[in-house]
Amino acid sequence: EKPIDKAALIAKLRESAANEEQPLVEPDKIKEPVNIVFIGHVDSGKSTICGSILLLSGKVDQRIIETYEQEAKRLGRDSWWLAYIMDQTDEEREKGITVEVGKAFFETPTKRFSILDAPGHKAYVPNMIGGASQADYASLVISARISEFETGFDRGGQTREHAMLAKSLGISNLIVVINKMDDPSVNWSQDRFEQIKREMSPFLSEKCKYDLSQVHWIPISGISGANIIERVKPETAPWYNGPTLFEIFDSLPLPVRSAEAPLRIPILDRSKDQGIIIYGKVESGQVVKGQRVIVMPIRIKGEIVEIIGAEESRLMYANAGENVRIKLKVPEEVEIQRGFTICDIHDVCHAAQEFSADVQLLDLLEEKQVVSAGYQCVMHAHTAVEECEILEITALIDVARKKKSKTSFGRSNQRILMRVKAEEEICVEPFTKMNQLGRFTLRDEGKTVGLGKIIEIVEAAEEAP
């Protein structure tokens, strides 16, 4: 099969679009697609803020809002209705439509944001890690309410863990959203805002290694919407004259991407509707309508029949960062699964079971204090989930002294080198070649116990025909 010339294919699509009534469109070139994840301690206000963002940016229609308001009232939780916007109905869930495609989506003047692993959609990704591993930016939500900040940050809360995980997963642009400023215990106090900033800064820079010039701080009220799109009123917080949350979002540096890179779309979900429909984010490269592709690791060739982008736009092509729904024509009745990856025919990803990796262990389970050869857990790599087993632990890395020593086991919070084997082939790349496909997390009984980077693929299966 001849390599395809994507530029020629696009030129042809442009030509025919000129004569069509409902022509295909090109993805918005002014607004870049980017992905953001909201992290932070439970009840800090993530769902409320996401609901407010969608509401304020006009992404939710009035009828739906009313339904949510009523539903929240019915359940006796008046002020919670904003959070309901983030919750899907059963009907939508049955249809298999994922939040990544168009639902939790908003725009600023230069960017189109998808909210990954949006709160309220926890069924799709087991926790924030799945979302954060694909995000370009993270918003760390903090409750300013008296004692809530302290609980989340000091007393075993998730604030520290989430901030640290986001950095380990490659996020360097962090927006610390100090929420609930309207609460009577806070009352838009500048002192409270500064206190939280002062207490968190050393942790973010020294422990997590964020560059503080890439960390933004903003006081907001998720409930009233103050400082989200419109600046908080001067009479409410005369001391604040910084940017709004949307202004910060708009100013964040864009991720570096290239349309020339090999195509990779890890499949997040799929359904059947006159053919196979797959959902996913273009992690790398460019996909063009009409293009022939290969589905890994099953090595089935197919054709891209249709590409649907945000808000049901029919696209000629989609570049990295874009969340799409694709109609795929495959020759036979094939079983497409979550975690399979769509690739260029002549530049496929690795389909491997075994590889070596550099793994940062987190807190291990109480009852399993060490990991060593034979340790079994679950591996999450992009959208793939597989049982796996550690074959061998080869070294302990002393980060402070930049030294490696030989070992055969690892303990909580150590960094180790290991060989690991998944039960089935998964689509991966060495981290240095493509970090989106080179990262994984290890989970044991629902708890994340390690964050890994793939060093070398030991037993790369034979390349596609």
Ligand code: GDP
């Ligand atoms: P999540 O667990 O982080 O998604 O938090 P939720 O969005 O479910 O919010 C937890 C609680 O905090 C709910 O009772 C919200 O109504 C409340 N809350 C969220 N944002 C604000 C805010 O800006 N101000 C006040 N006063 N309460 C808020």
